[in-house]
Amino acid sequence: MMRIVLFLATNIAILLVAGLVLNMLGFDGRMAANGVDFNLSALLVWCAVIGFGGSFFSLFISKWLAKRTTGTVIIDRAQTRSEQWLLDTVAGLAQEAGIKMPEVGIFPSQAANAFATGWNKNDALVAVSQGMLERFSPDEVRAVMAHEIGHVANGDMVTLSLIQGVVNTFVMFFARIFGNYVDKVFFKTEQGMGPAYYVSYIVAELVLGFLASIIVMWFSRLREYRADEAGANLAGTTAMIAALRRLQVESGIPVEMPDSMTAFGINGGLKNGLAGLFLTHPPLEDRIAALQQRGH
Structure with missing residues (x-):
């Protein structure tokens, strides 16, 4: 069980850090500028950049990390x-x-x-x-x-990184769609992002990240x-x-x-x-x- 908890915690941490980066860049605000109908294509591209970027960064440092964590x-x-x-x-x-x-x-x-x-x-x-x-x-x-x-x-290491990149991308993508929907439809936020958006997408990332990890483990x-x-x-x-x-x-x-x-x-x-x-x-x-x- 400890392995599961630590694996999920690591995956969730990556997604939350990625979300913080997007927020610092003002991306979420631009996506919400027009209300519910934000640019899905742009959102997907950004999520892919962050999702695959984190996955392949981990791949490129894998030897260095393995040597130091295992001694x-x-x-x-x-x-x-x-x-x-x-x-x-x-x-x-x-x-x-x-x-x-x-x-x-x-x-x-x-x-x-x-x-x-x-x-x-x-x-x-x-x-x-x-x-x-x-x-x-x-x-x-x-x-x-x-x-x-x-x-x-x-080539298992590369393939696993590709799968993790896809998983990260869609977890981030759908979590933000869910957060925006809750914020705009249920809490009627008209300008920018309300607190409900951040709470909702974080909860969605937790749930979706948990479910998506099943795919990674299956592979x-x-x-x-x-x-x-x-x-x-x-x-x-x-x-x-x-x-x-x-x-x-x-x-x-x-x-x-x-x-x-x-x-x-x-x-x-x-x-x-x-x-x-x-x-x-x-x-x-x-x-x-x-x-x-x-x-x-």
Whole structure:
């Protein structure tokens, strides 16, 4: 539940800051100058600029943010056999997947996890936790790295940013339409924006942002299946299933990753019911079943 709350809080904060920017620029006032019939086309363009701008800004700083929030140490030059093996493994997987060698890092967590991020597939970062390197077999770690390379090769980070940009745009757009309607029709504000407009559109952004996050989470779960399939193609279905089963065994160990990075990790936790709509990852048993159906 804490992941859901923090995710929604982050998304809502982006929208509210964007709204503040629009207000400071005097945009909302110009939209309301003619009463209810304001310029919908101009409003949509502005919301798109802000919505996509925030989403792609997050994408462009994703590697920088990931390194600092997870404490990831980039392996510039291998100091141990384990680090050399990891570099060689990722290099081989990247070559097979047809992408440039990503940065490779290790983050200080005893939880079994890994993630991939970056603004394009030829300028990415893949990282694995110290705990996974210590406890997983080489074949299992290789399968996990293949899964993360699959995310990179599939362009999942860019696609997720596009979807988030669309979601942000329409949440802002419809929230302002709702706020203007309430202000003009119910409170009869004739000039400018009344208090009812600001209260209404903030409430609408909260509600619409909550509902829209379901779409983003649905895509995040879908991309996990695609990354599992890519990992199976690169490392073998048997190895990919073995890695996921090992994650099942270790599911009792807390996942020590910042909530902002949960969607990028291989182990997103296990939940069912209504909360499942807000999961970044499908249940591990469902992912294993999907791989078993594809065969070897």
